[in-house]
Amino acid sequence: MFKKRASSNVIAAVFKAKYGDPVKGPRAADLQQLVLEELRVASSYMKCYRAREKAITGVRESDDDSYLGLPEYLYMLKLANPGTVIDLITEKDAFGLDRFLYLFLAFGASIRGFRRLRHVVVVDGTHPGGKFMGTLLTASGQDANFQVFPLAYAVVDSENIDSWTWFFRNWSGFWPIALP
Incomplete structure (x- = not known):
């Protein structure tokens, strides 16, 4: 039997040994x-x-x-989805490494699909929970079947005038083209 209190390293080792692939293992409460x-x-x-x-x-x-691989992922995403609009903003930190600031993403299929939607766009911002801070901004439309159709996404630092201005500046770069 182990000590009265097992460290998280011991628990992690038991967890990996029992399940092999920890991603598919139990949740923390079940653990x-x-x-x-x-x-x-x-x-x-x-x-x-x-x-x-x-x-x-x-x-x-x-x-x-995983943020370090974001530029490569976005490059491959753009290659696989023609017409996709991506704007990744980073800044250099004290060590000279790129630090994530903003990301705008609109898939080419969504841009082309906008032509067939009702021409009403709903924008919203939400604060995803978890380890990383920030705000997810979204633009969505409505199709003929009254279903939500995602148009564009952005990850920004907070929901403020500057981030919304940046979002709409990116949005305005392609939405007139999407109209019939």
Whole structure:
């Protein structure tokens, strides 16, 4: 039997050994019960959450590192989706590395599909929860079947005049072309 308190590293090792692919393993709340049964140790939800994150990070890159591959991903996205409009804004940090600021994305199919929609656009902003701060701005239309049709997305620092101006400046670069 392990110590009365198992560290998140121990829990992560048990988690990886039992499930192989931690992404498909149990949620943190279920992991608490597993730790109690397997190790006979009580653990907090946060410790199990951190252990699960460590196990997943061992299999795939961390969320922080995934931002480093964003320019390459967007390049391939644009190649695979002709007519796609992408605007990625970064700034150099103290170490000379690019730091993510803003992202605008409108798929070519959405731009072309706008011609067949009712010409009403709904824009909204939401604050996704989680580790990363920021705001997701969206523009959507409505098709003839009254279904929501996504037109454009942007990830910005906050919902303010500057970010909305930047969003609409990107939007205005292609929406007149999309009209019949």
